[in-house]
Amino acid sequence: MNQDDYFFCGIGGSGMLPLAMIVQAQGGRIEGSDRSRDQGRTPEKFAWLEAHGVTLHPQDGSGVTRAAQTVVATGAIEDTVPDIGAARRAGARIVSRPGLLSQIFNAAPTSIGVAGTSGKSTITGMIAWILHQAGREPTVMNGAVMRNFADADHPFASALIGGRDLFVAEVDESDGSIARYDPTVAVVSNISLDHKSMEELRDLFGGFTARSTTAVLNLDNPETAALAQQMVETGRGDAVVTFALGNATADLSAHDLIPQPTGMRFDLTDRASGQTLPVTLNVPGAHNVANALAALGAVRAIGVPLDHAVAALETFSGIGRRMEVVGTAAGVTVIDDFAHNPDKIAATLKTLHAFDGRLLILFQPHGFGPLKLMKHEFIDGFTGLLRSDDVLLMPEPVYYGGTTDRSVGSEDIASGIRAAGRSAEALPTREACGDRLVDLARPGDRIVVMGARDDTLSTFAAELLERLRASAG
Structure with missing residues (x-):
């Protein structure tokens, strides 16, 4: 890196905070701003950043004053943001978050890039834990908190600081930035319609694997x-x-899956050696078995013995907001989950339906664009997966202003689901959905809070639990 003075615009974001910590560990001086801080949201996160040597400013351009600064912006940032305008006036260098991350990633002698529509954060966390346990000292950039590395001093453990020789990163296709990465090992968990057309996705993922030394690929996804x-x-x-569930032609395959209340058991077969190993995961769902196979394939590609990797996986404790149990009150369990596209929603609902209990689901769409792009997939997905007594509640999508096409909203999805005979309601606000959830909840129910790109969803889930406790008292 040519300059060591960095200003992160939106430093509290799930993609920005871990990158800032990695840059700081590599010698950078870090400053930043965030609209959430200016609005008084998630104050504990910004207090933690300040306690760890980050200088914070209002997002009004006042923190960007010198040409020596490198201003790091999200891929979608607009020039109307005051910090960007200030950077142009000061002559500061402006780089995108993906541009900076890929620069660091590509500089590592060995790199593992984890891509795919679903499962990226969990696979990245699994790889991180295996490599850490193997003493490989990886530096890891994840988009979510890795619970194995979270403690009182590191509550936002979405980055792991290690050496410069081995870099692991979650790689995003939604903004096209996957094209920037040249991985030693390219992991692709699955590909399905999400942010771009299938034609665009095929080109992006095809290029990603073509540039790799080794590609780890899922045979269960067409x-x-x-x-x-x-x-x-x-x-x-x-x-x-290759990896797959139940397909012995794959290099790594899982057989005899047995769901557990909080995990999975299965037999792992390594086709090359003919070896079969029993595996116990402490994260639930068949999709997490697939994630484990992807992680095992990735670490084996850089020399970690399979039995060592399996032993490490058995102590993997999961990723924040991936079917994370917030607590139980009045016989009702509250679960916080990141699911936001049809594939992720399907994985969560299938896993939860392996056990008894009605589901009361709050799904907060993360934008009007995805709702319009995947309207029919959302309707068909929920219709096929909701049971007759489940209830889906949807507030309007997250909207931060701008020129977004708002022609398809939550009621368009809910009405389509109702027409197919399932229970779905669209309410104007998340608060109204919260009131409805508390009114509906009865012992044995599970409330699932689903959505992405909004840190306050976790706060909302915790508040629901407190309301249930108060109603029980």
Whole structure:
């Protein structure tokens, strides 16, 4: 890095905070701003940043004053943001978050990039824990809190600070930035419609795997299986590690899955050696078995013995907001979950339905754009997965202003689900949904708070639990 004076615009964001900590560990001086701080939201996060040597400013441009600063902005930042205007006036260098992250990632002698529509944060966390337990000292950039590394001093453990020789990162396709990464190991968990058209996604993921030394690919997903076939056809079959549930033709396969209330058991088969190992996970759901296979394939590609990796996985404690149990009150369990696209929602609902109990679901869409793009997929997904006594509640999508097309809203989804015979309601606000959830809840129910890109959802889930406790008292 040419300059060591960095200003992060939106430093409290899930992608910005861990990157800032990594840059700081590599010698950078860190300043930043955030609208959430200016609005008084999540004050504990910003107090933690200040306690860890970060100078914070209002997001009014006052913190960007010198040409020597490198201003780091999200990929979608607009020039109307005061910090960006101030950077241009001061002659400061402006880089995007993906640009800076990929620069650090590509500079590492060994790198693992984790991509895919779903499962990225969990796979990245699993890889981080295995490599940490193996003494490999990885530096890890994740988009969510890795609970194995979280403690009183590191409550926002979405980054792991290690050496410069081994870098692991969650890689995003939604903004096209995946095209910047040149990984030693490319992991692709699955590919499905999310932020871009399938044609665009195929190009992006195809390029990502083509640039890798080894690609770890899921045979259970038609799109990732096609990527594996492409690599075989282009003479790079030896550079592919495949995984699958129940498919013995994959390099790593899982068999005899047994759901547990808080985890999974299965048998792992390594096709090359013929070895079979019993595995116990402390995270639930078949999708987490697939995530574990992806992580095992990635670490094996850089020399971690399979039995050592399996032993480490058995103490993996999960990722924040991935079916995270907030607590139980009045016989009702509150769960906080990041699910926000049809695949993630399906994985969560299938896992929860493995056990008895009605689901009361709050799904807060993370934008009007995804609702319009995936309207039919949301309707079909919820219709197929909601049971007759489940209830879905939706506030309007998160909206931060701008020129977003707001022609498709939550009622469009809810009405489609009702037309198919399931219970779904769209209410104007999240607060109204909270009132309705408390009114509906009865012993044996599970309340699931779903949504992304809004830190206050976790606060909302915790407040629901407190309301339930108060009603029981």
